[in-house]
Each structure stands twice: as structure tokens, then as C-alpha cells.
Amino acid sequence: MRLLIALLLPWLTFFTIGRPIAGIICLILQVTLIGWLPATIWAVYALSQYKTDQKIERALGQRR
Numbered sequence: 001m002r003l004l005i006a007l008l009l010p011w012l013t014f015f016t017i018g019r020p021i022a023g024i025i026c027l028i029l030q031v032t033l034i035g036w037l038p039a040t041i042w043a044v045y046a047l048s049q050y051k052t053d054q055k056i057e058r059a060l061g062q063r064r
Contacts, residue, residue: 002047010036010043017050 006013011030014023030039 003044006043006047007040010039013043013047017047019046022046 002013002016005016011023011027014020014026026039026042029035029042
């Protein structure tokens with residue numbers, strides 16, 4: 001679901017992963033038509049990093 005949000009409303013993705021300042025910056029970038037593509041790429045990248053961080057956190061939590 002977050003991937004769909006990242007493609008359609010990139011700025012909203014940052015709010016769902018707990019990065020509101022990046023979300024505001026992304027919204028400013030997305031306001032221009034040319035900025036929509038970089039904003040989408042940035043949101044998808046941030047989402048993949050968030051998922052990787054969650055996996056690492058779970059793995060470290062199982063080791064303890």
C-alpha cells in the first residue's frame with residue numbers, strides 16, 4: 001500500500017514512515033510538474049530504506 005502512495009503522492013509516504021520534515025520538502029519538490037518524478041524516486045528509495053531498517057531491527061531483536 002505504501003508503494004502505491006509513494007507513486008501517487010510521494011510526500012505522503014514520508015509522513016507514513018515518520019519523517020515529516022522530509023515530507024514537507026518532498027511536497028515542495030512535487031509542486032512543480034518536473035519535480036514530481038524526482039519526488040517519486042526519492043519516496044520509493046526512502047520507503048525501501050525504511051523496510052530495510054525494519055528488517056535489521058527485527059533481526060537484531062531476535063538475537064537478544
